[in-house]
Amino acid sequence: GNSVTQMEGPVTLSEEAFLTINCTYTATGYPSLFWYVQYPGEGLQLLLKATKADDKGSNKGFEATYRKETTSFHLEKGSVQVSDSAVYFCALFSGNTGKLIFGQGTTLQVKP
């Protein structure tokens, strides 16, 4: 079945450091891929998405590229800020099932 695996957290970085959060997936067909962010005490917000192979989603300085050959959608940011501290969820949507499948989430802590 479809599944999403994210790197274990928490990830702790200093401000202005480079961020990578790994995400790999297993799916039949051609799923769409998403990153959601959850700030403390809030619901999930869509951060970026990619709907086909080699697409790059980007938003607020974050980027992720849909790599079909490695079944990956890693999240990157060149220079993190304290305000980026949150839980990040990778997710896939399969039109075959009509379901959004989430990874377990990765907590990011950015220290000044």
Added chain:
Amino acid sequence: NAGVTQTPKFQVLKTGQSMTLQCAQDMNHNSMYWYRQDPGMGLRLIYYSASEGTTDKGEVPNGYNVSRLNKREFSLRLESAAPSQTSVYFCASSEGGPTANQPQHFGDGTRLSIL
């Protein structure tokens, strides 16, 4: 913009009690969803509704019932709460049907503890 509104934000129940979690969206979305979020497990789909008057089971429906009261509202009911249902519950909505591959918009969650 209100978006997706969930009530209550926090609730403590005793085992065996019942309660209904409320969700309303003001974006005229067709589809609505209920998830639960547990540590280390991401979000798991409990039930969803592709349109007014229809509901379908998700990944973890046991112990829950839902009602799509109208296009705006989608409630989740625990008939006899169990400690295993202690979780954070999120309601979400999306434009179009579940297969339309459109982003889901989430509420702020209901933190439910069952003693």
